[in-house]
Amino acid sequence: MENNSKDFIIEQIRQRISDFKSEIKEQNFGKVVEVGDGIAKVSGLSEAMMSEMLEFKTNSGSVFGVVLNLEEDSVGAVLLGEGSAIKEGGEVVALKRILEVPVGDDIAGRVLNPLGAPLDGKENIKAEKFYPVEKIAPGVITRQSVDEPVQTGIKAIDAMIPVGRGQRELIIGDRQIGKTAIAIDTIINQKGQNMKCIYVAIGQKESKVAGIVAKLKEAGAMDYTTVVVAGASDPASLLYIAPYAGCAMAEYFLDKGEDVLIIYDDLSKHAVAYREISLLLKRPPGREAYPGDVFYLHSRLLERACKLNPDFGGGSITALPIIETQAGDVSAYIPTNVISITDGQIYLEPDLFYQGNRPAVNAGLSVSRVGSSAQIKAMKKVAGKMRLEAAQYRELAAFAQFGSDLDEETRKKLERGKRLMEILKQDQYEPMDVALQVSVFFSLINGLMDSVPVDKIREFEKGLVEYIKDNASDVLKNIKEVKVMDEKDEEKLTKVINNYKDTLDYLIK
């Protein structure tokens, strides 16, 4: 056996030796005029293309760069690695290749840098293909409207701000408010949902990324997830290409007709990295010192999220970009840009967060422009009423602060609303299955929770979920598979919930 495998290896090497062809090619070369801050100006290179790879030859091996500026008699490039060995007058060769990343099925479960090199200490990616980092988004003919849901497993989002496959939904909020938590919970909830996930960390602390990877591993989510990391200590050029590289990896699965979820965490740092590069390349600064094409920077990235029609494979890329605001200022440059590009936003509010409403989703300011077409029928039925109740509660709660004498109807609505707010609270790393969500919402909007004290709601919900799992599993199965809840199911569910309530002693009589 051992001999056999040895022979096999020798045979393979022989094959490669006989296959080896050395080609002598005429190449375009230039000389370094200026280098510093991760930027190089190169003279010569009269045939260089935009975003072509350059090889800087140094005494300690080659460093690669990408062309970003084409000037009259020089070329501006960013370095994709450590540039301290590059000297003025050093030789630069144009490689006649646009920047590409290796893609393939074995990127799942890996932690990679934006160039596809492993960061997890495992072997190199076996590249099935190379995909260009920059690519024009799919056109009108190939697309289809979004009609399938992404189950985030977060009650507040799945009910009120549904996200569909192929949608771009922005997660926006201040620092330390649970933006990443929503993204990670969503990834965890994709288990068994036929979805590949790509998490792109841009300018994050390596410790935070390590924590996320550990959490994903623990939840068994790394089997279908790729993490692309351009850390805080990486050069701005890597931060700049990271989301495009992640998207190229997603496009590999898209082309195979699969559904992909990609998270860009976060695009404010991406814009900052691009600003750094642009200013160093001496492009004129505009508002907040960002260059003129920051809008295009993000629009061309997010346009690559799509839902293709069945003639073109029927795959989808769902993008969840994250934007960090400064002190809740959503009218800054980058947040307004990305809000206008995406199909809706999930707005996280500090006040809600500190009141203990976590996830701190502000249901009033958050929208999903795709709407209920990205919900299953059963969810549509309950969520419509939920949204109405929530809106009424918000209005009344503000109004009720002034008067104490309220009529019966208003009081009831307020009580229901309080319970609703309680129901939307959810712990981190505990996404909930859609069928269970429907059953919980069902019991709320039908008044079955009105007799539960507000401070006991979460306890009640926990118990109820277990009880339904044990006693009404056929209803759950129906919701999951047929995606509707008929009258028979509703009756049965009502009965089961009432049975459960009979076992409790803290109900309001």
Place this chain on the structure above:
Amino acid sequence: MKIKAKQYAQALFLETRDKKGDDLLKTLDKFFEVLKVDNNLSQLEKIVFYFNNLWNKEYSLVEAEITCSRFLENDLRSDVVSYLKKISQAENIEIKEKEDKKVIGGFVLKYGDKIIDASIKNKINSFKNSLLN
């Protein structure tokens, strides 16, 4: 108005094109005087660079450099020059030779901003890369 190095080079080239001997030296003196007045002497290096480009273009001249592990014999050199004339479509070739043991064998030929690397060193490197990947 800021005058660019390229514009100085063009002016100088046009001014000196048909001049010889003392006339040429006088023109050069005047040119430096102009640079001094304009406070642009620091641009000199760039001006020379652009001037060379203009000169080479006008007289159809290509500067080339060939690096080998040992110096070329005469008939081989004339072969290289005629080859260069063919690929660069220039009438005059100015070739420099360099000896470098590191290329092991073959040659590295540079002309204009093109490079033809036919050295054994390059072949070994690409062979190494093809075995590693």
